[in-house]
Amino acid sequence: MKIANIDLGPRPVLLAPMEDVTDIGFRLLCKRFGASMVYTEFVSAEALVRSVKATERKLAISDDERPVGIQIYGRSVDAMVEAARIVEQARPDLIDLNFGCPVKKVAGKGAGAGMLQNIPLMLEITREVVKAVSLPVTVKTRLGWDASHIIIPELAEQLQDCGISALTIHGRTRAQMYTGEADWGPIADVRRNPRIKIPIIGNGDITTPEQARRAFELYGVDAVMVGRATFGRPWIFKEIRDCLDLGPGAPPPLTNDEKIDVLLEQLRINVERIDEYRGILHTRRHLAATPVFKGIADFRPTRIAMLRAETTAGLTAIIEQARQMLARRDNTQAPQ
Incomplete structure (x- = not known):
């Protein structure tokens, strides 16, 4: 077209x-x-x-x-x-x-x-x-x-x-x-x-x-x-x-780990191309809406912290914390 x-x-x-x-x-x-x-x-x-x-x-x-x-x-x-x-x-x-x-x-x-x-x-x-x-x-x-x-x-x-x-x-x-x-x-x-x-x-x-x-x-x-x-x-x-x-015949979708890596890359790109403050603001909107973290028990405090983070290092640490929570959830749900 x-x-x-x-x-x-x-x-x-x-x-x-x-x-x-x-x-x-x-x-x-x-x-x-x-x-x-x-x-x-x-x-x-x-x-x-x-x-x-x-x-x-x-x-x-x-x-x-x-x-x-x-x-x-x-x-x-x-x-x-x-x-x-x-x-x-x-x-x-x-x-x-x-x-x-x-x-x-x-x-x-x-x-x-x-x-x-x-x-x-x-x-x-x-x-x-x-x-x-x-x-x-x-x-x-x-x-x-x-x-x-x-x-x-x-x-x-x-x-x-x-x-x-x-x-x-x-x-x-x-x-x-x-x-x-x-x-x-x-x-x-x-x-x-x-x-x-x-x-x-x-x-x-x-x-x-x-x-x-x-x-x-x-x-x-x-x-x-x-x-x-x-x-x-x-x-x-x-x-x-x-x-x-x-x-x-399509390949499998991205894993949750790969998706989180993409969100971290988005944060990095936004901070580099805009500035730290506005780059974080732009990225937080996507973190609030992403389906990756849905279904994690007791995730609300982590989500709130994610949306209040004001530094790249702080937001990255919270995302990594969410990655660990997601891994624990998936391990619990995996068939024995």
């Missing part, structure tokens, strides 16, 4: 852009484990135009993670166009427009999924950004504002006509936020539309390799995008790729 001239191979699996999650360390690990494409945290167009340093730092990318996209959001044509031009100087492989974020601080101000209530402005922004930059421009959005306004079949055609190179559809409305189940039926309808020529990327509730495989087989999407299921679990891309490419 190709997005413009970017060849992502057959049945690509993409890492979704997520605030405070898809920092450079995490992206590099996801890429190593088989992510076909990764995205930065989403970037506020208005903050970028105002040269807010914390926002500008999000533009830092590495050649080792390519292909990589930078996603921007905003509610002004001028700000989005100027931000896209700034982003282009960071040399990503593509620019993605966020018309799907449902959180109140974004959608409530008319940006992100808030654009689903102002389609003319969404289309104007898209057209003007496409004209302003030489990079491929893609869009991520939702089915509609609420269940009474499932507009994605018509919206997909309108966005394609604006010149975008691919469209990612999250199978929920803005009103749903992240509740309920993602509905892939409308995504499949868009993919089956003979007028749609651009790649359609499905997103929503891909939490296992089998779900990714079914998304390709049942809904015919060109690619799938994985979001929340990656938290503390960058190796999910290996699990999905093995399922898609090798099936029953």
